Amino acid sequence: MASVRPKTVPEPESPYPTFAAGTMKKYYSFLDNVWSKLPAWAGPSVASALVLLMGLTIRAEWLMILVHFLKWTSPGNGTVTSAAAAAAGSITFDEWLNVRFAGFTNVWLIASFVGYAIYFGVGGFLHWYYYRLRRESAHEWKCQPDKWLPPDLEWHEIKIGSISLFIGNTLSAALVIWILNDGYSTVYYNISDYGWTWFLLSWPLIFCYQDYLTYLTHRLYHTPFLYKHFHKLHHTYKQPTAFSVTAIHPFEFVHVQAILVSPMFFMPVHWVTMTVLMLYIYYHGIVDHSGINFKAHWWQPWQPDCLFHDNHHQYFHVNFGFNAFAWDKIHGTYRRKDRIYREDIYYGKGKELEKCTEEELSEEMSERTSENVAAYQSEADKQEMVQTVQKRMKKPAGQ
Ligand SMILES: [Zn+2]
Numbered sequence: 333m334a335s336v337r338p339k340t341v342p343e344p345e346s347p348y349p350t351f352a353a354g355t356m357k358k359y360y361s362f363l364d365n366v367w368s369k370l371p372a373w374a375g376p377s378v379a380s381a382l383v384l385l386m387g388l389t390i391r392a393e394w395l396m397i398l399v400h401f402l403k404w405t406s407p408g409n410g411t412v413t414s415a416a417a418a419a420a421g422s423i424t425f426d427e428w429l430n431v432r433f434a435g436f437t438n439v440w441l442i443a444s445f446v447g448y449a450i451y452f453g454v455g456g457f458l459h460w461y462y463y464r465l466r467r468e469s470a471h472e473w474k475c476q477p478d479k480w481l482p483p484d485l486e487w488h489e490i491k492i493g494s495i496s497l498f499i500g501n502t503l504s505a506a507l508v509i510w511i512l513n514d515g516y517s518t519v520y521y522n523i524s525d526y527g528w529t530w531f532l533l534s535w536p537l538i539f540c541y542q543d544y545l546t547y548l549t550h551r552l553y554h555t556p557f558l559y560k561h562f563h564k565l566h567h568t569y570k571q572p573t574a575f576s577v578t579a580i581h582p583f584e585f586v587h588v589q590a591i592l593v594s595p596m597f598f599m600p601v602h603w604v605t606m607t608v609l610m611l612y613i614y615y616h617g618i619v620d621h622s623g624i625n626f627k628a629h630w631w632q633p634w635q636p637d638c639l640f641h642d643n644h645h646q647y648f649h650v651n652f653g654f655n656a657f658a659w660d661k662i663h664g665t666y667r668r669k670d671r672i673y674r675e676d677i678y679y680g681k682g683k684e685l686e687k688c689t690e691e692e693l694s695e696e697m698s699e700r701t702s703e704n705v706a707a708y709q710s711e712a713d714k715q716e717m718v719q720t721v722q723k724r725m726k727k728p729a730g731q
């Protein structure tokens with residue numbers, strides 16, 4: 333059995349509290365043990381499967397799938413409980429709450445338990461598999477191979493991420509129980525209700541609605557006031573990791589989540605379309621923050637590689653889209669090789685190289701050379717990025 337043994341890499345002093353450091357140590361030695369029994373080729377597939385599992389569970393998407401499935405298979409489609417019948421009569425607000433949110437606590441407990449277990453389990457696995465086991469071969473897989481998120485910020489993103497996860501799971505559990513108890517929604521279960529044309533059309537339509545609105549919202553959060561008061565928190569992490577995905581200001585987190593689930597309340601959307609699209613968004617959210625050079629597959633020509641959002645964290649006000657680069661191309665906020673982008677250059681258009689000082693060019697040069705060629709589509713793309721700045725510099729780099 334071929335296996336990769338972890339190399340001994342000196343670790344900086346840990347900012348983690350003793351209980352967290354102890355648990356982490358035990359978990360990593362458990363992984364060391366299991367991994368030594370697996371063939372080496374299994375690694376990447378296991379990693380992808382685990383990211384998918386994390387996408388399914390981090391915000392209780394699996395519970396939503398289960399509830400929709402129950403409603404789809406229940407006789408009469410959409411009447412799992414008799415709550416609707418009970419709600420039909422005249423009742424007080426308290427009674428209405430009891431009817432619509434009956435069973436909330438149990439669902440909330442399950443959603444939270446699974447959400448946290450997977451967040452730490454899979455997030456920890458990715459950390460162990462790439463950031464520890466393959467730390468010395470970072471040039472093969474890391475978007476910013478020479479730069480690492482300092483351990484105190486790792487701990488910071490886990491704390492912020494856990495708070496958002498608590499809010500996210502509470503809202504998801506409320507939504508799940510609302511749907512289960514026949515609360516109002518425009519989700520439908522039989523394709524024949526609206527026909528095949530609408531069913532097929534609704535996929536790209538809802539995808540564009542969610543992705544374009546989140547692009548606009550994200551861009552709005554990059555304007556000076558909203559950036560400084562809310563979104564800057566997520567940009568604490570210049571080298572994002574899988575734990576960064578939910579490390580967002582709670583206000584912004586709820587705002588974005590509301591946009592993502594909104595189609596369920598105002599347009600007919602088949603339950604499979606809704607759940608698959610949500611899973612797609614969560615899956616890519618994790619992949620795009622992982623810091624690992626994951627590439628888009630041949631069947632998703634609209635999807636940017638991981639580097640696109642990694643660049644967003646490295647250069648701040650640029651590449652605002654998530655699952656399609658089209659919006660940035662259309663609005664001119666896609667990263668250009670003849671512009672520099674920094675935390676103090678707002679609005680997504682960067683600063684022209686001609687207007688940059690020698691010092692700014694030299695700083696930009698060191699940022700660009702620190703990016704991994706393996707995260708680009710081709711070596712030529714990366715070279716062009718570096719050479720465009722180099723040509724502008726009076727003194728060639730390194731002198
Ligand atoms: Zn941002």
Ligand SMILES: [Zn+2]
Nearest residue numbers: 566572621641
């Ligand atoms: Zn991000």
